[in-house]
Amino acid sequence: MPTGKRDGNQKSNGESAAEAIYRVVASIPPGQLASYGQVAELAGLPRQARRVGRVLSQLPADTRLPWFRVVNAAGKISFPVGSSGYQRQLNHLIDEGSAFADGRLRWRDCRL
DNA sequence: GTCCTGACGAGCG
DNA sequence: CCGCTCGCCAGGA
Numbered sequence: 001m002p003t004g005k006r007d008g009n010q011k012s013n014g015e016s017a018a019e020a021i022y023r024v025v026a027s028i029p030p031g032q033l034a035s036y037g038q039v040a041e042l043a044g045l046p047r048q049a050r051r052v053g054r055v056l057s058q059l060p061a062d063t064r065l066p067w068f069r070v071v072n073a074a075g076k077i078s079f080p081v082g083s084s085g086y087q088r089q090l091n092h093l094i095d096e097g098s099a100f101a102d103g104r105l106r107w108r109d110c111r112l
Numbered sequence: 113g114t115c116c117t118g119a120c121g122a123g124c125g
Numbered sequence: 126c127c128g129c130t131c132g133c134c135a136g137g138a
Contacts, residue, residue, distance in 0.1 A: 035121090040120085047121085050118070054135060054136080
């Protein structure tokens with residue numbers, strides 16, 4: 001193995017951390033929610049919830065990923081109440097019946 | 113190279 | 126319930 005200092009965080013699959021995160025988020029079934037930490041763990045990145053938040057923050061507006069199904073460990077939307085991101089996420093969750101209009105979420109872990 | 117920030121989490125007072 | 130600290134990692138200045 002040549003001076004391969006390339007590994008970084010790739011899984012043996014050749015799948016980057018971001019790819020793993022995308023895959024996990026995409027696998028969250030409708031009506032269910034997962035925390036950043038949960039997603040990180042399922043993606044093979046324990047203790048890296050922050051990484052998940054970072055990746056999601058870079059998602060394009062037209063992404064197909066159900067990023068709105070990802071909430072923090074407190075079971076709440078991780079955006080300042082009233083912000084556009086908050087409204088957008090809450091809107092999607094309400095649409096799926098995972099949240100009430102007052103911002104209260106129906107907590108359901110993903111538990112795969 | 114260092115420093116700061118961030119869609120987090122758990123612990124402590 | 127609130128606020129603070131520390132750990133963790135990536136990326137931009």
